Amino acid sequence: MADSSQNRPLPTGEGAIASGDRAHAVELRGVVKRFASFVAVESIELKVEQGAFVTLLGPSGCGKTTTLRMIAGLEQPSDGDILIAGRRVNALPIHKRNLGIVFQNYALFPHKTVFDNVAFGLKYRGADKATARRKVQEALDLVRLPQVSDRYPSQLSGGQQQRIALARAIVFEPDVLLLDEPLSALDANLREEMRVELKRIQRELGVTTIFVTHDQSEALAMSDRVVVMRSGVVEQEGTPETVYNLPASAFVADFLGxxxxxxxxxxxxxxxxxxxxxxxxxxxxxxxxxxxxxxxxxxxxxxxxxRLLLGERFDSDGxxxxxxxxxxxxxxxxxxxxxxxxxxxxxxxxxxxxxxxxxxxxxxxxxxxxxxxxxxxxxxx
Structure with a gap:
């Protein structure tokens, strides 16, 4: 089916701003994604506040990665609108959306040094050499790997590669940071360490972040808001405490914890x-x-x-x-x-x-x- 939304012009000026005094960092309005007759994402409504850390959580095949890819511009929505900072971006290519992206496999260039990997987005945007050097070093300092700029990805551990991929995504100061299961390739102990680091970096930068995972502990530990998805629809959205303690369905209750x-x-x-x-x-x-x-x-x-407490005996009162x-x-x-x-x-x-x-x-x-x-x-x- 043709994407009828592609024929509408991009709003400009005041019309580019979403309802309210200030545009949301990201907004999805009735977003649908079809692959032939299969509906992967069905009419999602989502508003992400500036500086928030929002997690799309759900099992494999629930539509969370497809949703992230539509925000990134790697997939086109079949219907509905995607707005970034109040501007409709349905037809805008990925390189014009000013988004930082970290993929599950990091996607580092194996033939380039760490410096060249991190500087890639800056060079693409026309930064001069001095600016590139300064910003790359600042990014490497932020991810706590200041001394590896001359190494190649094959000379780094998995955790170090993950940090370099993150440095590359944030070095050009993106409007939104998109993270597609970036911790899934790490062992359990390193995952816990890196989720703390990711949250620290996100807080220091204040960058709006959308994180995709199937791991409930990551979602609960890192997020300001959690969006639980199932079969292409949003089952529940709320703070980690609300979603965990007051699940909106048996699916949410069973999936979290x-x-x-x-x-x-x-x-x-x-x-x-x-x-x-x-x-x-x-x-x-x-x-x-x-x-x-x-x-x-x-x-x-x-x-x-x-919450179910076991003991040898209890008094039934109150x-x-x-x-x-x-x-x-x-x-x-x-x-x-x-x-x-x-x-x-x-x-x-x-x-x-x-x-x-x-x-x-x-x-x-x-x-x-x-x-x-x-x-x-x-x-x-």
């Missing part, structure tokens, strides 16, 4: 809490959150694994739910353990810190659930 999804029937509701009867007859007190529910209605609830169970499986994690506990017909998971020794398989335990730790999910969309 370790969750127990419980099904039950509302036995009563008052003052923002609901008494829910589980299939086996046990009753759980849960917060309603933004959800409205009626007595007798079937509901779904999310209970995070780290609306706290106490259930009895048997430990079936233990995953020892060092400072904590992940338990799978049989409670009637349910199998619940709990992640608890360890004082000395974890519970053992076959141990009888009590499970403590506070109302604020079990939240009703919105109805399925």
């Amino acid at each position: 370790h969750s127990n999804l419980l099904q039950g029937t509302v036995a009563g509701i008052a003052d923002g809490v609901a008494m829910v009867t589980l299939p086996g007859g046990a009753e759980v007190v849960a917060e309603t959150g933004a959800r409205t529910a009626r007595k007798g209605e079937a509901v779904s609830m999310v209970l995070r694994a780290e 609306g706290v739910t106490v259930l009895d169970g048997v430990v079936e499986t233990v995953d020892y994690l060092g400072l904590s353990a992940r338990y799978f506990v049989r409670v009637g017909d349910m199998r619940l998971q709990a992640i608890n810190p360890i004082d000395r020794h974890p519970f053992r398989e076959g141990d009888r335990v009590a499970l403590r659930i506070r109302p604020r730790d079990c939240v009703l999910l919105p109805p399925d969309r």
Whole structure:
């Protein structure tokens, strides 16, 4: 299908500015991407504030990388508008969008030195030699690799190559920095180190950043806002705390962290809490959150694994739910353990810190659930 949006002229002057007093750094308005009959991205609406760190999060095939590539100009939207700093850029080629991009494989030139790799964007923009030297050194200082300008990519570790790719992306002061799973090729320890470094650099520069990942821990640790995608649509957008603690769907609850999804029937509701009867007859007190529910209605609830506390016994008071169970499986994690506990017909998971020794398989335990730790999910969309 032809892209009808390509025929509209680029706005100029005041018309180039999005609604409001100040344009958003990036805005997507009803953006759609089709590949033949397959819809990879379906009518996305997104506003990215100046200086924000926004993560597109979701499983493989959810449309997050396709969305990033459309912002970059590597893919053309089938419909809708993409605005950068209030200017519609649908038909603008990648080299005119002033974007810094770091790809998963870094895409460094193997035959060029680190200096020439980092300086590439500056030379393309016509910077003189003195300016290029100064800016390259500033970028290398920022990524904490000031002494490697004469080396080649093959002489660097994976983490160093990642830093050089980042230096190349920021050296010309882009309006927006786009990061397409840049940490996925690194080992676990280096990934943690580099995500801290990435966030530090982004904060120091104040550059608007859009980050693509399938790793929930990266998204939660680094982002100002998280956009959870599924099958080409946005399931939920919000701060990391909101998306994690108040998931908008069972998919979001399951994708972020370790969750127990419980099904039950509302036995009563008052003052923002609901008494829910589980299939086996046990009753759980849960917060309603933004959800409205009626007595007798079937509901779904999310209970995070780290909020489910295990012990030898608990007193049931103050609306706290106490259930009895048997430990079936233990995953020892060092400072904590992940338990799978049989409670009637349910199998619940709990992640608890360890004082000395974890519970053992076959141990009888009590499970403590506070109302604020079990939240009703919105109805399925």
